[in-house]
Amino acid sequence: MTKMEKLQLTRRSVVQGAGLFVFSIGVPVGLDTMLNIQSAMAQGGKPALVPTELDSYLAINADGSVNVYFGKIDGGQGTDVAVGQMVAEELDVPMKSVKVIMGDSTLTLNQGGASGSNGVQLGGMQMRRVAAEARQVLVNAAAQKLNVPAEKLVVNDGIVSVSDNPAQKVSYADLIGGRFFNVKLEWNGKIGNELATTGTAKLKSPDQYKIVGKSIPRSDIADKLYGTYDYVTDIKLPGMVHGRMIRPPVAGAVPEKIDESSIKEFPGARVVQINGFLGVIADKEWDAVKAAQKLKVQWSDAKPALPEQAALYDTIRKATPRKSEVPTNKGNVEEAFKTAAKIVEAEYEWPYQSHASMGPACAVVSFKDGAAEVWTGSQKPHYVGDGVAAILDIPVEKVHTIWAMGPGSYGRNEAGDAAMDAAVLSKAVGKPVRVQWMRNEGHGWDPKAPASIHKVRAALDADGKVIAYDYYSKGYSRVDVNSNESKPRDTLAGHLMGVELKSGDNFGVPGENYTFENKRVAWDTIAPPLERASPLRTSHMRDPVGPQIHFASESFIDELAVATNSDPIAFRLKYLTNERDIAVIKGAAERAKWEPRVSPRKEQSGDKLLGRGFAYATRGGTRVAIIADVEVDRKTGKVWGRKYTVAHDCGQIINPDTLKRVIEGNIVQSTSRALWEEVKFDPKSVTSIDWLTYPILDMTEAPETVDIVLINRPTVNPSGAGEGATRPTAAALANAIFDATGVRIRRAPLTPERVKASLA
Amino acid sequence: MTEKFTLNVNGKTQTVDADPDMPLLYALRNDLGLSNPHFGCGLAQCGACTVHVDGAAVRSCVTPLSSVGNAKVVTLSGLGTPEKPHPVQTAFIQEEVFQCGYCLNGWVMTSAALLEQKKKPTDAEIRQGLSGLKCRCGTHMGILRAVKRASEMMG
Numbered sequence: 001m002t003k004m005e006k007l008q009l010t011r012r013s014v015v016q017g018a019g020l021f022v023f024s025i026g027v028p029v030g031l032d033t034m035l036n037i038q039s040a041m042a043q044g045g046k047p048a049l050v051p052t053e054l055d056s057y058l059a060i061n062a063d064g065s066v067n068v069y070f071g072k073i074d075g076g077q078g079t080d081v082a083v084g085q086m087v088a089e090e091l092d093v094p095m096k097s098v099k100v101i102m103g104d105s106t107l108t109l110n111q112g113g114a115s116g117s118n119g120v121q122l123g124g125m126q127m128r129r130v131a132a133e134a135r136q137v138l139v140n141a142a143a144q145k146l147n148v149p150a151e152k153l154v155v156n157d158g159i160v161s162v163s164d165n166p167a168q169k170v171s172y173a174d175l176i177g178g179r180f181f182n183v184k185l186e187w188n189g190k191i192g193n194e195l196a197t198t199g200t201a202k203l204k205s206p207d208q209y210k211i212v213g214k215s216i217p218r219s220d221i222a223d224k225l226y227g228t229y230d231y232v233t234d235i236k237l238p239g240m241v242h243g244r245m246i247r248p249p250v251a252g253a254v255p256e257k258i259d260e261s262s263i264k265e266f267p268g269a270r271v272v273q274i275n276g277f278l279g280v281i282a283d284k285e286w287d288a289v290k291a292a293q294k295l296k297v298q299w300s301d302a303k304p305a306l307p308e309q310a311a312l313y314d315t316i317r318k319a320t321p322r323k324s325e326v327p328t329n330k331g332n333v334e335e336a337f338k339t340a341a342k343i344v345e346a347e348y349e350w351p352y353q354s355h356a357s358m359g360p361a362c363a364v365v366s367f368k369d370g371a372a373e374v375w376t377g378s379q380k381p382h383y384v385g386d387g388v389a390a391i392l393d394i395p396v397e398k399v400h401t402i403w404a405m406g407p408g409s410y411g412r413n414e415a416g417d418a419a420m421d422a423a424v425l426s427k428a429v430g431k432p433v434r435v436q437w438m439r440n441e442g443h444g445w446d447p448k449a450p451a452s453i454h455k456v457r458a459a460l461d462a463d464g465k466v467i468a469y470d471y472y473s474k475g476y477s478r479v480d481v482n483s484n485e486s487k488p489r490d491t492l493a494g495h496l497m498g499v500e501l502k503s504g505d506n507f508g509v510p511g512e513n514y515t516f517e518n519k520r521v522a523w524d525t526i527a528p529p530l531e532r533a534s535p536l537r538t539s540h541m542r543d544p545v546g547p548q549i550h551f552a553s554e555s556f557i558d559e560l561a562v563a564t565n566s567d568p569i570a571f572r573l574k575y576l577t578n579e580r581d582i583a584v585i586k587g588a589a590e591r592a593k594w595e596p597r598v599s600p601r602k603e604q605s606g607d608k609l610l611g612r613g614f615a616y617a618t619r620g621g622t623r624v625a626i627i628a629d630v631e632v633d634r635k636t637g638k639v640w641g642r643k644y645t646v647a648h649d650c651g652q653i654i655n656p657d658t659l660k661r662v663i664e665g666n667i668v669q670s671t672s673r674a675l676w677e678e679v680k681f682d683p684k685s686v687t688s689i690d691w692l693t694y695p696i697l698d699m700t701e702a703p704e705t706v707d708i709v710l711i712n713r714p715t716v717n718p719s720g721a722g723e724g725a726t727r728p729t730a731a732a733l734a735n736a737i738f739d740a741t742g743v744r745i746r747r748a749p750l751t752p753e754r755v756k757a758s759l760a
Numbered sequence: 761m762t763e764k765f766t767l768n769v770n771g772k773t774q775t776v777d778a779d780p781d782m783p784l785l786y787a788l789r790n791d792l793g794l795s796n797p798h799f800g801c802g803l804a805q806c807g808a809c810t811v812h813v814d815g816a817a818v819r820s821c822v823t824p825l826s827s828v829g830n831a832k833v834v835t836l837s838g839l840g841t842p843e844k845p846h847p848v849q850t851a852f853i854q855e856e857v858f859q860c861g862y863c864l865n866g867w868v869m870t871s872a873a874l875l876e877q878k879k880k881p882t883d884a885e886i887r888q889g890l891s892g893l894k895c896r897c898g899t900h901m902g903i904l905r906a907v908k909r910a911s912e913m914m915g
Contacts, residue, residue: 076858076897221852222853224858225852227835227836228796233795233799285786285789358808358860405860406860407862409860438802661902664901667898668898668900669897670898672898690801696896697900699886699887699904700891702887703901
C-alpha cells in the first residue's frame with residue numbers, strides 16, 4: 001500500500017467515525033468548557049475547515065490514534081516529526097499514535113507552507129497550543145464522566161485517570177474517538193505563517209517533557225529507501241497525458257509561427273499556445289519529451305535583454321535604485337566618520353544562484369467541469385491552489401490541492417510554475433496533465449537568488465575602537481516574483497500568457513547584535529534586467545539573501561579585526577553583550593580549541609596552506625557560530641572546507657539528532673554555494689543549464705568533519721533551524737582563506753580559478 | 761516505430777512495446793510501474809535514475825532500451841525489501857541519511873555496487889567511488905557514515 005492509499009484510508013476512518021459527542025451535565029467543569037461541550041452536543045458533525053475550529057488541527061480517531069492536520073509541509077528535514085512530538089507531548093499521547101498529515105487543502109489550513117525556517121517556530125507552536133487546548137477539553141470531559149474534579153486527573157498515553165485511584169480511568173478514544181470537538185478557538189485573523197489561535201489551556205512546563213527533546217526517528221526514511229514513497233513525480237491519474245514546455249532561445253522572444261505537423265508522428269501530440277506560453281502534449285512521456293525537441297517554432301526577434309555576465313556588478317552599481325530602506329540608523333554615522341582616526345572600507349559581490357533542484361519540477365493537474373485537482377511539490381501548496389484558481393479563472397473553492405514531496409525545493413523554485421503549466425495545459429486539452437520540466441529548464445528557468453553588491457565601511461578612533469559602522473547592500477529584489485505562487489503574475493506561465501506584472505521589492509540586513517554606537521544598515525533594490533518571463537527573475541532561495549549579506553558583513557568584521565591587530569573572535573566579543581550571542585561564539589571556540597591570534601597565519605610552506613576562519617550570525621532568534629578549517633591548494637586554487645565546528649542555539653530543542661542532520665545539510669549546501677555556485681548567462685539567456693555548467697559540491701569535496709555543539713534552551717520558545725547555519729558559512733570560508741593565504745577574496749563563489757588568480 | 765522488448769527486471773521477465781531509443785528509465789517508470797528510479801537530468805550527470813544492470817550501477821536515463829538485451833536489471837525496490845533489506849538500505853535507514861531523498865537511487869545503488877567490488881573501502885575510495893553523484897540537500901556527511909556502516913555490516 002502506498003502512502004496515498006494509506007492517507008485515504010485514514011481520511012475515511014475519521015469520516016466514518018463521525019457522531020455525537022455527548023456528556024452528562026452537572027459535574028465540575030469550567031464555564032468555557034461547558035459552553036464548548038454544549039456546542040459540541042448541538043453540532044455533532046465535523047465543522048468547516050476554518051482557523052477558529054479545534055477540529056481543523058487535530059482529530060482523535062476511534063482507535064485513539066491522533067491525526068494532526070499541519071498546514072505546512074516537511075521537505076525532508078523532519079519538521080513533521082518535530083511537530084508530532086510537540087503535539088504528542090502536549091496532548092499526553094504516545095508518539096507512535098500520532099500521524100501528521102500535511103499539504104492537502106481539504107484537510108489542512110494554510111499555515112504558510114514551508115517558509116522562513118518557521119515550521120517549528122510558528123507552525124509547531126500553533127499546533128502545540130491547539131494540542132494543549134484539546135487536552136484541557138478532554139480532561140474536563142473525563143472529569144464529567146468520572147465525576148471527579150479535573151485537578152485530580154492525570155493523563156498518560158491517552159488515558160485519563162484519577163491520580164490517587166488509577167483504576168478509575170477513561171481513554172481519549174472512549175471520550176471522543178472518531179467524533180469531533182466542535183470547540184472554538186480565538187484566532188488572530190491571519191492565514192499563512194502567522195496564523196495563530198489562543199485558548200485557555202496552559203502549556204506544559206519543559207521540565208515535564210517526555211517526548212520533546214528526544215531524538216525520534218524520521219517517518220519517511222524507510223519508504224524512501226525501499227522505493228515505496230510517492231513523490232509528486234509518481235502521481236498518476238486516470239486518462240493522464242504528458243506535457244512538456246518549450247522555452248525561447250532568447251529570453252523575451254515569443255512564438256510567431258508553429259508547425260504542428262512537425263510532431264504529428266507522436267500519438268496524442270498537440271500544441272498548446274497562449275501568447276508566449278508554449279507546451280506540447282502527448283499520450284506517452286517519452287513522446288512528449290521528443291515532441292518538445294522536434295516542434296518547429298519560429299520565434300520573434302527579441303532584443304537580448306540581459307547584461308553581459310562580466311558587466312553584472314557594474315550594472316548593479318550603476319542602476320537607479322527602485323526602492324531604498326534604512327532599517328537601522330543609530331547615532332550619527334556621518335558625524336562619527338568625520339572624527340575617525342582610520343577608515344576601513346570594502347566592497348563584496350555575490351552572483352545569481354539557482355535552486356538547481358535535484359530534479360526539475362513536476363506537477364499533475366486535472367481540470368474538469370470547472371474544478372481542478374492539483375498535485376504539486378511546491379513548499380506552499382495552499383498558495384499554489386490560489387494561483388491555479390486565478391489562472392484558470394475558477395473559484396478557489398473549486399481547487400483541491402494536494403502536496404506530495406517534490407524533487408527538492410529550498411525556497412521558491414520552479415515547483416509552482418510547473419503547477420501553473422499543468423493547469424493551463426489540462427484546461428486546454430480537457431485531460432489530466434502531468435508536466436515535468438527538463439534539466440535545462442530546472443537550472444535555466446527557475447526563479448534565481450538575487451545577485452548583489454555590498455559596500456561596508458567603519459570608522460575607528462585612535463585606539464582602534466569602532467565608532468561608526470555603515471553597511472549597504474544593492475541588488476535585485478528577493479521578491480521580483482513573490483515567494484509564493486498565489487498570483488499568476490508571480491509565475492512563469494502568467495508572465496508568458498501576458499498578465500499584468502507587479503515586481504516586488506525587498507532585500508535584507510545582517511543578522512547580528514554588534515553594539516557599534518553609530519550604526520547604519522541600508523539597502524537598495526533595482527529593477528530586473530528583463531521584466532517579463534525572465535530566466536533571471538529573482539525570488540527566495542534558502543535563507544533568502546542571507547548568504548550574500550553575511551558573506552559581506554562577516555568578512556568585513558574579519559577585516560576590522562585584521563585592521564585593529566585583533567583576534568577575530570576576541571574582536572567580535574568586544575562588541576557583543578547579548579548572552580546567547582556570546583555563548584554560541586564561545587561554544588564554537590571552546591569546542592574547536594581556538595587559540596587567539598591575528599590573521600593571517602605566518603610561515604607556511606608547501607602547496608597546501610592551512611587556515612581557519614570564524615563567522616557568526618543570528619536569524620529569527622537563532623544564533624549560529626561557525627569555525628571553518630580549510631586547506632587551500634596553492635597550485636590549483638582549490639579550497640577544501642575540511643572541518644567545521646558549528647555552535648547552534650535555536651532555543652528549545654525538539655529533536656536533537658534530526659537538528660544535527662539539518663545543520664549538517666545547511667553547512668554542506670552553503671559550502672557548495674560559497675565555493676562553486678554561480679548562474680552563467682549571456683545577453684540572450686541563462687547558459688548554466690545543467691550540472692556541468694552549474695557545478696555543486698562533489699562528494700570528494702565534502703568536509704571531513706562537521707562537529708556540532710547544540711546549545712539547548714528549554715525555556716526559550718524554539719526558533720528556526722532550517723536556514724540559520726546557511727548564513728555564516730561563506731564568510732567563515734573567506735576568512736579562513738585569508739588566514740591561510742593573506743589574500744582577501746571579496747567576490748563569490750570562491751572557485752579554484754578565482755582563488756588561484758588571487759594568489760598569483 | 762515501436763518495437764517489443766523483453767526485459768528482466770527485479771527477477772521478473774516483462775515485455776515493453778516502445779521506441780528503441782527510449783531510455784530504460786521511462787520503461788521502468790511508466791511501462792513497468794517501477795517509479796523508484798527518478799528523472800533528475802536525463803544527461804547521466806546526477807545519478808537519480810541509477811539501477812543495476814548485471815550488477816553494475818548504470819544511469820538508466822541515458823541507457824537506450826535497445827541496449828539492455830537480456831541483462832538483469834535491478835532497481836532500488838528490487839535491491840531489498842522491508843522483509844529482506846539490503847545492508848546498504850538498512851545502513852542508510854539507521855543513519856537517517858536523506859532529506860528529500862529524490863537523489864537516493866544514485867547513492868544507494870552505486871554504494872551497493874561499490875561494496876560488492878570492495879568490501880572495506882577507505883574513506884577516500886568511498887568518496888571517489890561516489891564522485892559525480894548529486895545530492896542537493898547536502899546530506900554528504902550522512903552518506904559517508906551510512907556507507908561505512910554498510911561496509912561493516914557486510915563484514
